[in-house]
Amino acid sequence: MDPARLIRTVLAAAVVGGPLAACVGGLLSPAIHENGAVSIARNAAADPLGNGTHLAMFALASFLLPLSAVGLAxxxxPRTPWLATIGGLLAVLGWLPYSALTALDDLADQMAHLPNAASYAALYDRFSVDPVMNPLLVVYIVGHLVAYVLLGIALLSADAVPRWSAWGLIVSSPLTIATFVLPGRPIAVGLAAITLIAVASVPAAWALGRPVTARSLPSPV
Structure with a gap:
């Protein structure tokens, strides 16, 4: 396998594998967007195997999601260089803090299994909104939400994937936003958004992974 083919294969795997790992991790997570007291209590009651799998999937996603952005860009x-570049850079920047958010989940799990676990709730809350974590959270939210709109438009304009696939990426961002603004913060909507990204990314992964012809996938450099 030549180096260019290897790169395309890795990117193709990341394009689908990243959002899929995030989706599986989200489904198994005992607490999402909760305060310290709730997060620690739910981690203490969670099945160890399921919770361990959730952390492993999030850790895997933290490596694959930035690569998936590179693949989409x-x-x-070749046909929309500026949109692809801006969208790709925003997506990479937006997904890089995912590892820090995964570490926050791991912290809640570790606290949950210490003596007097509930006493660590205030520390968890303080850590999760401190001057380091807050900027990372803002970069994560703004970066990847804007990026999928731009990347979807770029892929649509470039006719690189079916129209439904490009629109799926675009629509995933409003769905994610709805998770935070709807009453009760319905996590199911957020999981639907990441699932939509995974499904909509399949044609892109196929386009990246198929053998290259002179007209199928020009090199961006």
Whole structure:
């Protein structure tokens, strides 16, 4: 396998594997967007195997999601270089803090299994909104939400994937926003958004992974 083919294969796997790992991790997570007291209590009551799998999937996603952004931008670049570049850079920047958010979940799990676990709730809350974590959270939210709109438009304009696939990426951002603004913060909506990204990314992964011809996938450089 030549190096260019290897790169495309890795990117194709990341394009689907990243959001899929995030989706599985989200489904198994005992607490999402909760305060310290709730997060620690739910982690203490969670099945160890399921919770361990959730952390492993989030850790895997933290590596694959930035690569998936590169793959999507790569596809769109030949015909929409500026949109692809801006969208790709925003997506990479937006997904890089995912590892810090995964570490926050791991912290809740570790606290949950210490003596007097409930006493650590205030520390968890303080850590999760401190001057380091807050900027990372803002970069994560703004970066990847804006990026999927731009990447979806770029792929649509470049005719690099079916229209439904590009629109799926675009629509995923409003769905994610709805998770935070709807009453009760329905986590199911957020999981639907990441699932939509995974499904909509399948044609992009196929385009990246298939053998290259002179007209199928020009190099962006």
């Amino acid at each position: 790569w596809l769109a670049y």
